[in-house]
Amino acid sequence: MSLRLNFQKANPAAYQAMSTLEKYTRESSVDPVTNELIKLRASQINGCAYCLDMHAKDLMAMGSHADRILLLSVWREVPHLFTDQERAALELTECVTNISVEGVPQPVYEKVRQYFTESEYVDLLIAINTINSWNRLAISSGLFPGCFKA
Template sequence: MTHTLTGPRFPIYKSSPELYEAMMALSTAAAKDVEPELGELIKIRASQMNRCAFCLDMHTRDARKLGVSDQKIDVLAAWTEAGDLFTAREQAALALTESLTVLGDHGVPEDVYAVAADAFTQRELGQVIAMAVTINAWNRINAAVQTPPPRR
């Protein structure tokens, strides 16, 4: 039996407002000391990988409002092929985000972690990790209840 998306399965954030509040608190905490533009790239990349249309819609719009170029947003799914379009810090954060989004049998590869640890202070690295973990949680919640993007 297949399920056709006609809307959310149930309004999880209305049914469980504590969940929404906790996720918002985690999102706010994770965003501290991370450049907003970098944060949006992290959120978009994880959301692409997790196929979360709701989050992709939200974070691509937010990124554009912050001045992230259309080109960066357009090629983000293939950032490793984009030459120097992305900064070293962005590349380190994106590689770490991808590793955290699809954890293999051995977790985050040592080389990915080492590049990120060189690109960020310990505080920043913790925040980047927290941001990737947080957007993955949002993506999984929205996937479970099939939250569609709002119609514009």
């Protein structure tokens, strides 16, 4: 497997625009662990190996989250591993990532709003959309785990 192109070098301005969104998500109201769970779940759905590798390692660095990483794709079956707030964010992540399937149904919106304010809801949407954009850039560029190592 080979890297198609390094989008950061090919178009630094585009990379900077994405980095600005990423910086916003890191500084937003979204809890850092929840943010990493969002990144992992969207990356699973999108099939982005590069982002899965990166964000699994990032989450592991935040503490003991191995079970949560291993079972994230079946989060509904392991409610004891995820808080109700995380579960609401994960459901929203799935809906937004698969937006063409049924959009964001009203019951999902209402569940998320039980745990997040309107402003926090927007922060979740920005986090979800940012990782979806990163996934699409990484997959389209041919990124894979370890592709930038010498």
